[in-house]
Amino acid sequence: MENGVKTNEFDVYGDEDTADIKYRTMHWWKAAALMLAETVSLGILSVPSVFNALGMVAGCILVISLGTIATATGYTMGQFKLRYPHVHNMADAGMVLGGPVWREILGTAQVVFLIFICGSHVLTGLIAFDTITNGASCSVVWAVITALVCFLLTIPRTLNGISYLSVASFISIMAAVLITMIGVGQIGHQGGVGVTSHLNFANGFLAVTDIIFAYAGHVAFLTFISEMRDPRDFPKALYALQIADTTLYLIVGVVVYAFAGAGTVSPALGNTGHVLRRVAYGVALPTIVVAGVINGHVCAKLAFVRVFRMDDGSVSRHMSSHTRTGWVTWIGICAGIWALAFVIAEVIPFFNDLLGVISALFASWFTYGISGIFWFHLHPRGSRPRAQAVFWGAIVLAGAFIMVAGLYSSIYSIVEGYRSGSFPSPFSCVNRALA
Numbered sequence: 120m121e122n123g124v125k126t127n128e129f130d131v132y133g134d135e136d137t138a139d140i141k142y143r144t145m146h147w148w149k150a151a152a153l154m155l156a157e158t159v160s161l162g163i164l165s166v167p168s169v170f171n172a173l174g175m176v177a178g179c180i181l182v183i184s185l186g187t188i189a190t191a192t193g194y195t196m197g198q199f200k201l202r203y204p205h206v207h208n209m210a211d212a213g214m215v216l217g218g219p220v221w222r223e224i225l226g227t228a229q230v231v232f233l234i235f236i237c238g239s240h241v242l243t244g245l246i247a248f249d250t251i252t253n254g255a256s257c258s259v260v261w262a263v264i265t266a267l268v269c270f271l272l273t274i275p276r277t278l279n280g281i282s283y284l285s286v287a288s289f290i291s292i293m294a295a296v297l298i299t300m301i302g303v304g305q306i307g308h309q310g311g312v313g314v315t316s317h318l319n320f321a322n323g324f325l326a327v328t329d330i331i332f333a334y335a336g337h338v339a340f341l342t343f344i345s346e347m348r349d350p351r352d353f354p355k356a357l358y359a360l361q362i363a364d365t366t367l368y369l370i371v372g373v374v375v376y377a378f379a380g381a382g383t384v385s386p387a388l389g390n391t392g393h394v395l396r397r398v399a400y401g402v403a404l405p406t407i408v409v410a411g412v413i414n415g416h417v418c419a420k421l422a423f424v425r426v427f428r429m430d431d432g433s434v435s436r437h438m439s440s441h442t443r444t445g446w447v448t449w450i451g452i453c454a455g456i457w458a459l460a461f462v463i464a465e466v467i468p469f470f471n472d473l474l475g476v477i478s479a480l481f482a483s484w485f486t487y488g489i490s491g492i493f494w495f496h497l498h499p500r501g502s503r504p505r506a507q508a509v510f511w512g513a514i515v516l517a518g519a520f521i522m523v524a525g526l527y528s529s530i531y532s533i534v535e536g537y538r539s540g541s542f543p544s545p546f547s548c549v550n551r552a553l554a
Contacts (some may be wrong), residue, residue, distance in 0.1 A: 302391025479525025488518020
């Protein structure tokens, strides 16, 4: 009982004492593993190319500074969740901040963002299979296979059930980047490493959005916390995540760029020789799939909770029991998400620019700006330390700036790409393996 109200009435999953399906079962280290698998997978693959675009010094500064800010914004998101236990996703947060209109705006934005992330995983899986097999089959077939595998692995109803896959995902990406670093070391220094860089605004900021995307796991944090055994342990998971991913981004970015030089490509696994590149992509397949599964699961859970949670805070038996209606609805939602992801992967057949667009539109707010709004909501006027208010006000403004500048840079890059004819046509069988 808290302030005269039963806490479980405001918890998204209600009272689980008699539930057949129990959601709130994750220890903090399982949440950390999920967060690491979700965040590092595709993010780490674009970091070396950012160092190539911006130079070694700017790359290191960006990784450290944006990682530090992402830690602060993640912590504030956790505090918001503790203040409002019923908040399960950005739609619920929008309802708290601004009523039904903001619930629909933030909920729609979260769904679109997560589906686009799933699409980027299908696209990366397609590239991986084409690289491994030397384009032995139509690339559309590989996209279908990736989407189908991701769909099947998304079906477990709880994040605790998926958390074990995250261990395999982490081992997979670590092995892949280790192979890549060994490979570029064997090839030797290619020259052309720059301490600084001279780029136009559009190309420079497009590289910045790749780092922003590398810390863009915040979109799923509220859902992760909702399935933790003790939400107060979230800071432990957050710190474990941020220390690990910042360290990994620095090591991989510096090492790969130091050896590959001006020829650094994205995804990072393409910087080795032909044979090692195929091996690295084969080893990376689990993380490409599992990280996509985690994002797909969070997206499906948002829709599932929206369908079966009542306005009074109670939950339908279809959410907590093994009913036919519950399972058909869940599987149908998962299938719809991965079908859309497949279409996105085929219609938008480019890697960095896809990351740039979705980072500009959504990661700018979910990772940075929205946490500033959370802070102001948690600290009413008159109780705000001035220095902190200035900092969080700057975070909100930074979110708006990143969105506008990132969209401009991404659209500019896409226009240039189509003008030069460097993108394949939609649903094309052309081999997209990294040469």
